[in-house]
Amino acid sequence: MTEIANPRAPVDVKAGAGDSTEGMGYLETLPRRLVTTYLPLAIIVFVLLFPFYWMALTSVKPDAQLLDMDTVNPFWTPTPTLKHYYVLLFETEYPRWLWNTMYIAVGATILSLVSSVFAAYAIVRLRYRGAQWIGGAIFLAYLVPPSILFIPLSTVIYNYGLFDTTLALILVYPTILIPFATWLLMGYFKTIPFELEECALIDGASRWQILTKIVLPLAVPGLISAFIFCFTLCWNEFIYALTFISSSPSKTVPVAIVTAFTDGDVYRWGSIMAGALFGSLPLVILYAFFVEHYVAAMTGAVKE
């Protein structure tokens, strides 16, 4: 059996290497594919995307149509309006919240990436005593959820005098980001050939020169992945922002939008939806440009 199989082995490896081959897909007839593949896929994609369509539609509907579903078909609007966006951008503090979110996300991400690059390099390449254990501890830190930390952290933040400042969030978010980014970068650093560093050492380079001139340029895809993913995590974070920030000018978009657009018991749905859509836009644009990096970050963190 093995003797017969062997000559074919290289071919098999090639077939397995890429997903450009059709596999056995050609055995299926079109009607069968329609029912087993396209139909379920269409249903799932529809359900996944409908809330966004509904969000976008609500944000451009005139108020009257939001609360009257009988005169005009609610799935479409013949008279779109940008009124809700106008209210959002010029009559509320929304630009300020957007700026806060951006500022916090960029600040926390940069702090985390710098710390993570050093930590990951030290764990993977300096291999100081106990590096294995530290690596494991960092992975465990990734599994500690914010939901069990926010109460003690609120007292810590209060004692440091950081309560109700954006600095508090910039300093706290790295606890979520560093474990993830370190773990991801460790994977990238491992793939860089050790020989390159040995050559540099022989040529008299210091560890700092090796890191900045050899390792980091080679790890750029990993850095981009880590940056995008960390940025998204910051933007998404809610419980710390809700707990540590109380005054309106320091709020982030997710926190502000839940509380801001209610006049007593009346919800201004148009503006709420406009705010939610506008708040997700930066992430979606970033994502559109770096899909592959994003997927790499997500799957890379899981595979390691």
Next chain:
Amino acid sequence: MSAVPSSTDPAAAVAARAGAGLSPSRWQRLTWNRNWLGFWFMVPAAAFLLLFLAYPLGLGVWLSFTETRIGRAGVFVGLENYVWLADDPVFWLSVFNTLLYTTVASVFKFAIGLYLALLLNRHLPFKAMIRAVVLIPFIVPTVLSAIAFWWIYDPQFSIVSWSLRELGLLETNIDFLGDPWNARWSVIFANIWRGVPFVAITLLAGLQTVSPSLYEAATIDGASRWQMFRFVTYPLLTPIIAVVMTFSVLFTFTDFQLIWVLTRGGPVNATHLMATLSYQRAILGGYLGEGSAIATAMIPFLLAAILISWFGLQRRKWQQGEAND
């Protein structure tokens, strides 16, 4: 401190000089020795993690044994908070809700996610685009997509109720978030909606590493579709499933955002998870000690989830004969 000389490390040079009677200066030791260098490199990350993660984690456990209130330092009261919680039906309701929420949502996320991954793994036109689109619910911040669900679940102007009424399937609107069980299923659905893309895309990455020749071989041996999945796909996918589902379970168990936006724990505490209950008691109610006790009570469940996946992974490694790196 022991500088182990090795051919790839400058410590070797230092050690050689030390051997020749020239002891390295303190500065050299701090900048060349691998252990000291490792220490300096770890300082920034360690500072963040110790100050804002390890310390609060310990502090949280300590707070749960005190009767601290907001603005007032507490004294040690032993297990009083836990005894109080053990008699509190709302706490047990939140435990029940959390377990129900986690179990149902995780099972569905896994089933639908795996199914979607298998669909996306086929030869499709516009495959890359479909994959990118599928991931969007995961990119958009939870709070912002939860707001869309909030509006979809509106008691009067829900588009779902409207559609069902137009189709003649319903007479009155569904009270999505007003009725306890409706509210539970509604938040669970929103959680599944948000979690499926993550599971699907990570499992898809795992599926793409499975060689098609295995399926060809299975077909020649006369395997049915189900057998191919059960005996080829599933075993090869087990390690990645273990990791993905651990993360999924952890994040579902400790979920806060979705509930807070949709129901804030209502109606009559029917959707309170342990995380939302601890927020309500600690931050809104001011009883930091009691809130910490609820949060600390989550830790055993989290440990159980981590251990199960850890040992699941170890077993796979052993079966595949991989060296433990």
